Amino acid sequence: MEFGYTEEQLMFRDSVYKYAKKEIVPLVEEADLNSEFSMEVWRKLGEMGLLGLPFPEELGGSGASVVTCCLSTEALGHAGVDQGHLLALGAHTYLCADTIFKHGSPAQLKxxxxxxxxxxxxxxxxxxxxxxxxxxxxxxxxAVKKGDKWILNGTKTFITNAPLCNVCVVYATVDKALKHNGITAFIIERGFPGFSTGTPFHKMGVRASATSEVIMDNCEVPEENLLGEVGKGFGYTHETLSWDRSALLAPFVGGMQFAIEACTKYSQERVQFGKPINAFQAIQHKLADMKIVKEAAKMAVYQVAHDKDSGKPLNHMHTSLAKAIVGDWGMKAASDAVQVFGGYGYIHEYPIERFLRDAKLGQIGGGTSEVQRLIISRILSFM
Ligand SMILES: Cc1cc2nc3c(=O)[nH]c(=O)nc-3n(C[C@H](O)[C@H](O)[C@H](O)COP(=O)(O)OP(=O)(O)OC[C@H]3O[C@@H](n4cnc5c(N)ncnc54)[C@H](O)[C@@H]3O)c2cc1C
Structure with a gap:
């Protein structure tokens, strides 16, 4: 499948890759090691315009297509930027800001x-x-309406960027009996009475992203911070889902390419039994398997991006295929990458062990691999 990138898109991808290699990658190892989000990395992502890509210029963005957004996050992963900072970018731009952009009032957008x-x-x-x-x-x-305010009560967990956030798009129900039809979105600012965030979790991977609970204890949200319409929030999560299966998966695709290049180079240089290890078929097959996964994952992710750019309704088969391929096969590719590096793949000096820890999130975050199979098999049974 070839989606036909424009020259401009390819040049942009290249410039993001070069910028990231020079300006961002030198900062990420330490951040991952210390489980610390780097404000310097964040500032550099902002300076390159990568935190506002899909929004119009008049709102501080670049009006980029979904494919272009994917090319940028893929390029960052390919350059070697850790998945922690890239998850932070994804949650910020695509899960939070874009939801406001798509469903907010003109005053909220401004x-x-x-x-x-x-x-x-x-x-x-x-x-x-x-x-x-x-x-x-x-x-x-x-969420209960009282006068000109909404009062929110409840706890969210595993929320990326919560410990650092200024703004949180929160989903709450106005009536549990209505199930998904009661779910409503709100924009909450840090500082609203009753809003707080928990102690950051210590995570297996994506360590430079800060993750915690979000607590609403009689949290007072002004009426003007209702996002979109009452009862429509669950539908908004579908928009979020399409980003989750495109621009948030593309960094993993880039990361796979990074690992393939690192493993190819290492296997040519590492000598055992008097030969470079890439003379052994077992190692050659691992490199070939990683390449197969990366290309399949790339096609699946760009299929979702292409669907989204074409304005087609969300295709759940495409989104679930992309998530399952990146999650499950990506995990296998990451494990193979560690194996190619042997003992050196297991220690922190080489970025490959981080790659394996980070890849595990692909099977869990934003919808588990089991749930993707459930969706795929349900669609198959209706075909
Ligand atoms: C690092 C990180 C960052 C995250 N960031 C965010 C964020 O920014 N915002 C946010 O809202 N959420 C976030 N999440 C939450 C994430 O989306 C959830 O963890 C994920 O959806 C799975 O939910 P759960 O952890 O409650 O697992 P559960 O739903 O409890 O699942 C547990 C196990 O049961 C399986 N299971 C559940 N239901 C079925 C079924 N019907 N059939 C078969 N198997 C099933 C699952 O596949 C899994 O193996 C984040 C999570 C992590 C780890």
Missing amino acids: KYIPKLASGEWIGCMGLTEPGAGSDAASITTT
């Missing part, structure tokens, strides 16, 4: 998008709860 697009403010999106993960429609955070 107030929030320029600050988010520049990176001056950091955004997050809170859907998952301690008791509602895969079954997102069962959220129990409540």
Whole structure:
């Protein structure tokens, strides 16, 4: 499948790659090692315009297509930027800011998008709860209208960027009996009474992204911070989902390419039994397998991006295929990469061990591999 990138898109991809290699990659190893989000990395992403790509110029963005957004996050992953900072970017731009952009009032767009697009403010999106993960429609955070305010009560968990956020798009229910038809979105600013975030979790991977709970304890949200329409929030998560399966997966595709190049080079240089290890068929097959996964993942991710750019309705087969390929096969490719490096793949001095830790999130975050299979098999049974 060839989606026919324009010259301009390829030049942009190249410039992001070169910029990231020079300006960002030298900062990420330490951030990952210390499980610390780097404000310097964030500032550099903002300076390159990568935090506001899909928004119009008048709101501080570049009006980029979905394919272009994917090319940028893929290039960052390919350059060697850690998946932690890239998840932070994804949650900020695509899960938080874009939801405001798509469903916000003109006043909300004017107030929030320029600050988010520049990176001056950091955004997050809170859907998952301690008791509602895969079954997102069962959220129990409540929103009750009192006078000119909404009062929110509940806890969100695993929220990327929460400890650093200035703004959080939160989903709550106005009536649990309505199930998904009661789910409503709100824009909450840090500083609104009753809003707080928890202690950052210590994570297996994507360590430079900051993750915590978001707590709403009689949180007062002004009427003008209702996002879109009451009861339409669950539908908005579908928009989020299409970004989750495109611009948020593309960094993993780039990361696979990074690992393939690192493994190819290492296997040519590492000598055992008097030969470079890439003379052994077992190693050659691992490199070939990684390439197969990367190309399949790339096609699947750009298929979703292409669908989205064409304005087609969300194709759940395409989105679930992309998520499952990147998640499950990506995990296998990451494990193969560590294997090619042998003992050196297991220690931190080489970025390959980070690649394996980060890849595991692909099977969990934003919809698990099991749920993708459930969706794929349901669609198959209706075909
Ligand atoms: C690092 C990180 C960052 C995250 N960032 C965010 C964020 O920014 N915002 C946000 O809202 N959420 C975020 N999440 C939450 C993430 O989307 C959820 O973890 C994910 O959807 C799975 O939910 P769960 O963890 O509750 O697992 P559960 O849903 O409890 O699943 C547990 C196990 O049961 C399986 N399972 C569940 N239901 C079924 C079924 N019907 N059939 C078969 N198997 C099933 C799952 O596949 C899994 O193996 C993040 C999570 C992580 C780890």
